[in-house]
Amino acid sequence: MTSPDFALTFEDDFRAPELNRDRWLPHYLPQWASREASAARYALPGTGLHLQITEDQPPWNPAFDGALRVSSVQTGCSAGPVGSPVGQHRFHPGLRVTEAQPETWLYTPQYGQFEVALRADLPPGYLGAFWMIGVERDPAQSGEICVCEVFGHERGPDAFRVHFGVKPIHDPALTLDMRDALIPGSPADLHVYSAEWTPDNVTFRVDGGVVGRVPQSPAYPMQLMLNIYELPHLLPGGERRGPWPKTLEVAWVRGWQRVTAEFRGALGFPGRL
Numbered sequence: 001m002t003s004p005d006f007a008l009t010f011e012d013d014f015r016a017p018e019l020n021r022d023r024w025l026p027h028y029l030p031q032w033a034s035r036e037a038s039a040a041r042y043a044l045p046g047t048g049l050h051l052q053i054t055e056d057q058p059p060w061n062p063a064f065d066g067a068l069r070v071s072s073v074q075t076g077c078s079a080g081p082v083g084s085p086v087g088q089h090r091f092h093p094g095l096r097v098t099e100a101q102p103e104t105w106l107y108t109p110q111y112g113q114f115e116v117a118l119r120a121d122l123p124p125g126y127l128g129a130f131w132m133i134g135v136e137r138d139p140a141q142s143g144e145i146c147v148c149e150v151f152g153h154e155r156g157p158d159a160f161r162v163h164f165g166v167k168p169i170h171d172p173a174l175t176l177d178m179r180d181a182l183i184p185g186s187p188a189d190l191h192v193y194s195a196e197w198t199p200d201n202v203t204f205r206v207d208g209g210v211v212g213r214v215p216q217s218p219a220y221p222m223q224l225m226l227n228i229y230e231l232p233h234l235l236p237g238g239e240r241r242g243p244w245p246k247t248l249e250v251a252w253v254r255g256w257q258r259v260t261a262e263f264r265g266a267l268g269f270p271g272r273l
Helices: 261-265
Strands: 006-012 041-043 049-053 069-074 112-119 126-134 144-151 159-167 177-184 191-197 202-206 209-214 222-230 246-258
Touching (some): 006 112, 041 069, 049 069, 049 222, 144 191, 144 202, 159 191, 159 209, 177 202
Antiparallel strands (some): 112 246, 126 144, 144 159, 191 202
């Protein structure tokens, strides 16, 4: 994006030899499992972030998510005390906090444009995704903006399908509005997926072209979620097969926010709570 109305407030091209812990927490919803169980598998070869599912990787939360495996990085974390049902992205009513987590706010913007450039050369049974979830200072502030979901089984010789939209989770002000578009080319090539989030709507783009606009908007700060999943119900024959690892290649992530008088006064701390 090149516009005087927007300022770049977040950028990572993953060229450093170590993951930037001022940008990313390398765990997936650790309050519902533990930091050890939810730790991401990844590599940093100097040309981006390679999120991986490895052969020896165990399921992250067998009690509530079955055999699902995931490697994820996120830009925030909040949860109640051990035993509490309070925590971000409560995807099952039986979930309870199993490990206390320090309140962590690395990048939690409200409104703007958010972009990822990635290669999703994935086989059936695997999913690459970039999404945003509410920080849940209030449990109702739990909506999701799904910037992109790319499934390994939804690719053909000349095109592939991408999913995007808004999910309410536990936000009564939102309704489920998920859509999809057929994109020419291969998901193994580098594509840029983005969402422009305003107080009125969310506009979704792939490689700069609009693929959809959802006429509703979460009205609270959100954090970034970037991950690769192994989905057992979509594995051919239900079996895990090599070669390993399965890899989602992320070239960069960027966040832009609209420049306002209030924003200019807070430029030293853009997007933080």
